[in-house]
Amino acid sequence: MAPTYTMAGSKGPNSYSQHSTYQRALLEVAKEKINEAISTKLNVNSASSRFNIADFGCSTGPNTFLAVQNIIDAVEEKYRKETQQNPDGNIEFQVLFNDHFKNDFNTLFQTLPLTKKYFVAGVPGSFFGRVLPRDSLHVGHCSYSLHWLSQVPKGIADRNSPAWNKDIHCTGFSEEVAEAYHDQFKIDMGSFLRARGEELVSGGLLFLLGSCLPDGIKMSETMKGMLLDFMGNCLHDVAKEGLIDQEELDSLNFPIYPAHVAEFKSVIEDSGCFTTEAFERISHANEELPLDPEFLVTSHKITFGGILETRFGKEAMEKTMERIEEKCQDILPQLANAKSGMQYFIMLRKN
Template sequence: MNKAISAKLSLNLISKRFNVADFGCASGPNTFVAVQNVIDAVEDKYRYETGNNLPDNFEFQVFFNDYNKNDFNTLFQGLSPERSYYSAGVPCSFFERVLPKKSFHIGMINYAFHFMSKIPKGITDRDSPLWNKDMHCTGFNEAVKKAYLDQYSVDIKNLLDARAEELIPGGLFLIFGSCLRDGVKMSETFKGVGMDCIGASFNDLAQQGLIEQDKVDSFNTPLYIAEEGELRQIIKENGKFTIEAFEDIIHPNGEFPLDPKSLVASSKAIFGAFLSAQFGVDVMRKAFELVEVKAREEFSRFKNAKPGMQYLIVLRKN
């Protein structure tokens, strides 16, 4: 990211103000680290190019975006008093315009690029050919995949159209997230195996009579983990941005720490809120106790699963 900011960002500092926007910021603290990293990289670039620090009257402003039901109180209470930027919350869906035209120099979206505006039509309808009874990935037949990809493509096009208007010319849009390598199915990855364990655990709870089977069968998430090629294609077809970098982020310890406790913690972080909304927090917690047992029993499946891909995409407005 630092290299991209150094090489690709056109700095126009006439206004002595630099705006950063984080889309899908949640309630912290990750967003604070992310925006600080961007600010540090901009300061480094200025220093490298001019031999000087940014002038004292130079100001950074950060826009924190998420849904209006996001916990912005917790977010603002977590802001460090020592921060070097002004801050504002901009509540709204990032699939729409969130800010006025030419509002920010660097925008980013971290681990929220796989969200969709809604679950595609038919997926939760028992009478539809698209009915997806299993959890998201396991029963992902071609028709279900196409319905998800079609909706995802529309949503991402709207997102990119909105950001293209809001971005200052010469600015960058950075996307950190997770995708599938081309040709790899979700069900073949750690996350897919994890979802299978979650689905099986909820089925167990239904069989014990703790929840209705119907509620389990109708559970789906508005998430689509795209293949790398699909992401490239959607961005290319949208035409508003050039892909300056599409980097595979390889962590020395692999994608996730491979032990059942960490796998459960990461699955809970990803799917916990959706599952609580459908089944309530107590059932969600109970199910994850079962997930941990299953993850221990079926650990070889996790070990043999194919890795997903963590990426950084750097986009520059055309």
């Protein structure tokens, strides 16, 4: 089984729950669009009083609570408008929180909003497979999660393969590597859409938010790609000091692939289960990452620290973070030339 990568758990100072305001900003700007979409596009049987919402790739919170509350507020408003009745007591919301088994669900459940007016369940497991019963879901949501592939694509870590990748991610400069990542994306995204296509009721909505690449732009030309390359350089420094085995490092690849817009659209079309109601660039309140050494170290540690520690040990991971902090000033001028990536807002309606 391929290893799974989760965000740093707990509520502590180096946890995702304390350092996810960048991701949260997108949910805040999407609220209005979600409200409008639910008001005009959601077309589910209103005779049913139970309304099921799932957040796929929920992590530990608090962002997931905001995401589901935005959906609930919108459904309640629609209900009020359409029936002139109070939704309280008439609709019962059930929220299903999905993430990998290894996600820190304890923190998620311990920090549930005290004012919540919904029933809760965790549905652990990869969202590339089914996690819910057929025809049971009214609205699905997934933010900042679909750039994680299910596994490192085939050939990428094999020295004898034309797709062997010495970089730690898909920079976009090698055609063979890019093709292998794209192939894996097609498999994974196809599985994600097939699973959601079975779980959603007809007329139900699926909201997808996150980062992708405008067509023609390579990952390493964007700020996020440059930062991954920078982390790769810092790992090489640590290997030179003897704390990381160079061969091991050469075979390190992150299964991360923010797809290009055309690749995304094509896989949605091929799935055949959805009508695309929106595929838009959405502006992000924190479009530019705050580039101070502390932010860089913390964000790298929260996202990649666990993976690096498992692979190379705690000392090597800590040393890499020190290097990132020390060398941070070196890459700032380069980042000024970064091309823009893209934040997307996708709304799909189940046929």
